[in-house]
Amino acid sequence: MQISTSLSTTNEIEHGTAKFYQHVLNALNSSGVPYLVGGAYAFHHYTGIIRDTKDLDLFIRRRDFDLISAALHESGYRTELTYPHxxxxxxxxxxxxxxxxxxxxxxxxxxxxxxDFAPQVDMLGVPVRLSPPEEMIWSKSFIMERERFDGADIAHLLRTCAEQLDWQRMLRRFDAHWRILLCHVILFGFIYADERELIPAWVVDELLDRLRVDTHAAQAECRICFGTLLSREQFLPDIMQWGYRDARLFPHGHMSEQDTVTWTDAIKNKR
Structure with a gap:
């Protein structure tokens, strides 16, 4: 696995921003509330690819948001719960x-x-822990918007990390959405034709066996569109006009009706 010795230096981002990041990371470390560094900085660590980014992604548990907000408010920062889901x-x-x-x-x-599986590294002189590559792959695999597709990120993460990944945990993470993992495994074999063996053969066999069984199984009775898990916009006609159920909602998903409305309204705000 390719790794960097440090996630970033003050030469790579503006000095004021670097100081801001350092202060926040030190404040969170002092608070004792766990967090993980993800996004471009974790991606750089795992792949060696440097990506210009305008922000820092910290991953936290939902139940810790209020504790982290309180700790940061004490340090003079303002937080907001932008999207509750x-x-x-x-x-x-x-x-x-x-x-x-x-x-x-x-x-x-x-x-x-x-x-449990987060490695510890140094960022801007501050000890931090990173989002594990398995979880990065899992969360990125669903991003297939018109304006953003994270397939290249998945391929690069697999190229550098595949031999060290906990593939059993990956399969558990994708669970009923295993077809998404199969898609990225197939794409990896296309992109890196002479490095296909980096993906364990048993993983490919397992996914293809599931596909074979699923292909010959009885079709689901309800009309449900799982495309909304891949794009918040491109499958809205399926939900709003063509009578498909939204897979983001219970019992298939974890979002509420209000969450989906807020998330859809954000499309206009982004534009």
Whole structure:
């Protein structure tokens, strides 16, 4: 696995922003509330790829949001619960940090296991722990918007991490959504044709066996669209016009009706 010796230096990001990140990370370490560094910084650590980013992604458990907010308020920062099903934000002088406790589709919820397998590294001179590569792959695998597709990130993570991944845990993470993992495994074999063996053969066999069984099984009776787990916008006609049930909602998903409305309204705000 390729790793960097340090996630970032003050030469790679603006000095004021670096100081902001350092202060926040030290404040969180002093609070004792667990968090993980993810996003571009974790991606750099695992792949060696440097990506210009305008913010810092911290992954937390939903139940810890109020504790983290209180700790940061004591240090002079303002937080907001931007999307109750997904993330909050921390603001300071034009910079911000995302406090993430799930994925936008409600699937990849941050739980205790994220912390059980998180490696410790140094970032800007501060000891931090990273989101594990298994959980990064899991959460990124569902991002297939018109304006953003994280398939290349998955391929790069698999290229550098595949031989060290806990594939049993990966299969448990994807659970009923194993077809998404199969899609990325197939794409990896296309992208890196001479490195296909990095994906264990038993993983490919397991996923193909599931596909074979599922192909010959009886079809589901209810009309449900799982496309909303991949894109919050592109499958809205299926839900709003064509009578499909939204897989983000109970019993298939973890989002409430209000969560989906808020998440859909955010499309206009982003534009």
């Amino acid at each position: 997904w993330l909050g934000k921390l603001f300071f002088n034009g910079d911000f940090i995302d406090l993430i406790f799930s994925s936008g589709n409600g699937v990849a919820e941050v739980d205790d296991a994220w912390f």
